[in-house]
Amino acid sequence: MLSRIVELSEQIALRTNPERAVRWLGQIPTPALEAMRRARFKRTLRLAAKRSPFYREQFRQRGIDVRRIDHPSQLGDFYTTGEDLITCGAEQFLTGHADTAFETTGTTSPVAKRVFYSRREVADMGRITALWLYLLGLRRDDRVVSAFDCSFWLSPWVLRAGLEYLKCFHVEAGKINPEEFYARARIYNPTAIFGEPSWIIRLSEVASRRGAWSLKFLFAGGENIAESARKMVEQIWCAPLYLNYGQTESFGALGAECKMKDGYHRNDLYFFFELTDVDQDGYGEIIYTTLARDVMPLIRYRSSDVTRLVDERCACGVFAGRLGKLRGRCDEMVVCGMGNIGPWVFEEVLRGVEGVGGDWQVVVKHEGPRDVIELHVEADHGGGNSSIEKSVQINLGERFADFWKNYEMRLYDLRVVNHHPGELRADERKLRRLVDERQMLKPSRMLTTASSL
Numbered sequence: 001m002l003s004r005i006v007e008l009s010e011q012i013a014l015r016t017n018p019e020r021a022v023r024w025l026g027q028i029p030t031p032a033l034e035a036m037r038r039a040r041f042k043r044t045l046r047l048a049a050k051r052s053p054f055y056r057e058q059f060r061q062r063g064i065d066v067r068r069i070d071h072p073s074q075l076g077d078f079y080t081t082g083e084d085l086i087t088c089g090a091e092q093f094l095t096g097h098a099d100t101a102f103e104t105t106g107t108t109s110p111v112a113k114r115v116f117y118s119r120r121e122v123a124d125m126g127r128i129t130a131l132w133l134y135l136l137g138l139r140r141d142d143r144v145v146s147a148f149d150c151s152f153w154l155s156p157w158v159l160r161a162g163l164e165y166l167k168c169f170h171v172e173a174g175k176i177n178p179e180e181f182y183a184r185a186r187i188y189n190p191t192a193i194f195g196e197p198s199w200i201i202r203l204s205e206v207a208s209r210r211g212a213w214s215l216k217f218l219f220a221g222g223e224n225i226a227e228s229a230r231k232m233v234e235q236i237w238c239a240p241l242y243l244n245y246g247q248t249e250s251f252g253a254l255g256a257e258c259k260m261k262d263g264y265h266r267n268d269l270y271f272f273f274e275l276t277d278v279d280q281d282g283y284g285e286i287i288y289t290t291l292a293r294d295v296m297p298l299i300r301y302r303s304s305d306v307t308r309l310v311d312e313r314c315a316c317g318v319f320a321g322r323l324g325k326l327r328g329r330c331d332e333m334v335v336c337g338m339g340n341i342g343p344w345v346f347e348e349v350l351r352g353v354e355g356v357g358g359d360w361q362v363v364v365k366h367e368g369p370r371d372v373i374e375l376h377v378e379a380d381h382g383g384g385n386s387s388i389e390k391s392v393q394i395n396l397g398e399r400f401a402d403f404w405k406n407y408e409m410r411l412y413d414l415r416v417v418n419h420h421p422g423e424l425r426a427d428e429r430k431l432r433r434l435v436d437e438r439q440m441l442k443p444s445r446m447l448t449t450a451s452s453l
């Protein structure tokens with residue numbers, strides 16, 4: 001009963017104006033919120049068990065009676081993985097009528113993960129996002145220009161739904177060349193700019209040459225960013241750059257930064273968060289269960305991202321707990337200026353390149369604000385890498401349009417480094433294919449990503 005009252009007041013709050021909604025939601029006492037989350041969890045679990053072929057079969061095989069479960073941890077070692085989505089197909093997870101779908105690039109495979117939603121879910125997530133933007137200072141008289149990639153990607157949709165609620169002016173540019181964006185966006189006098197971090201870094205470089213204008217803030221999603229690069233962006237615009245953290249599978253923000261920029265405030269209304277494989281510092285992989293999804297709920301979804309849960313009150317005063325800064329990914333995907341890359345990308349790029357024989361390894365690093373992708377190859381005859389580099393570029397352009405587009409926009413540099421045969425594996429029996437040397441990653445965690453031929 002309590003949970004139903006809280007749920008109703010939340011729904012009413014989200015249908016009023018942002019100012020009132022923020023005030024109402026902030027007044028819900030923690031125990032009442034917790035009761036609502038539990039009730040939503042139980043409802044989600046029952047829905048999944050009844051309608052999703054994947055979950056029905058999984059629960060049957062494991063002898064799980066969902067009527068007896070009222071907390072995710074009672075599901076023991078049962079998790080949903082990205083691999084499940086790929087191998088079983090998104091249709092196996094459906095519990096209701098879908099109006100739309102989005103995709104996310106594969107991590108260890110070239111197959112995209114597909115996730116389905118309803119328009120009601122899009123609108124709800126938009127409102128929650130809007131409340132957050134309101135807390136960051138976005139108001140009805142603000143002017144937003146965004147540059148999110150619109151191809152199969154959800155971010156432009158969530159943002160648009162949110163800005164409809166806030167009722168502010170909005171132009172969607174798509175992910176175009178930052179030089180072109182600069183010239184065309186300026187005429188609209190934007191007070192807030194949205195895009196991916198590596199793209200915003202490039203735009204800021206353009207602005208430092210051609211002049212920045214007055215902004216309330218910049219907002220980035222889709223990748224992590226080095227603090228030094230964030231500082232550079234903020235100095236150029238004299239405005240803060242905020243990050244959000246989300247996945248296509250979660251449909252938008254699992255959490256977003258507040259003005260303190262010290263971790264992401266969690267969206268506890270829509271997700272149940274847990275950590276697994278926790279190390280002695282309290283860091284582990286984030287697991288989330290969706291609480292407000294009717295079309296394709298996910299139960300204990302493994303995010304592959306490593307962080308910690310922070311429940312101490314934040315200096316900003318917002319009641320919601322936080323996810324700490326991300327330490328890295330525990331699968332083999334690296335998110336950088338090139339895009340979401342995994343070893344399979346480079347296997348494909350090197351396919352058919354003459355003169356490359358043995359091993360290869362990719363090192364992702366920072367040089368200044370830009371990501372550099374260093375492709376180390378063992379050349380048949382050592383030395384002379386210009387023809388290999390040329391072939392790599394041709395293959396990249398022909399086989400990966402998105403990565404090539406980001407290259408042409410100079411969101412990253414690509415370099416080929418030649419080695420003699422046998423040199424790369426000299427010190428390591430298992431050669432890590434992808435090494436992320438950027439500062440936000442923790443080396444000990446990367447060891448778990450070792451792969452072999």
Ligand SMILES: [Zn+2]
Nearest residue numbers: 258260314316
């Ligand atoms: Zn805060």
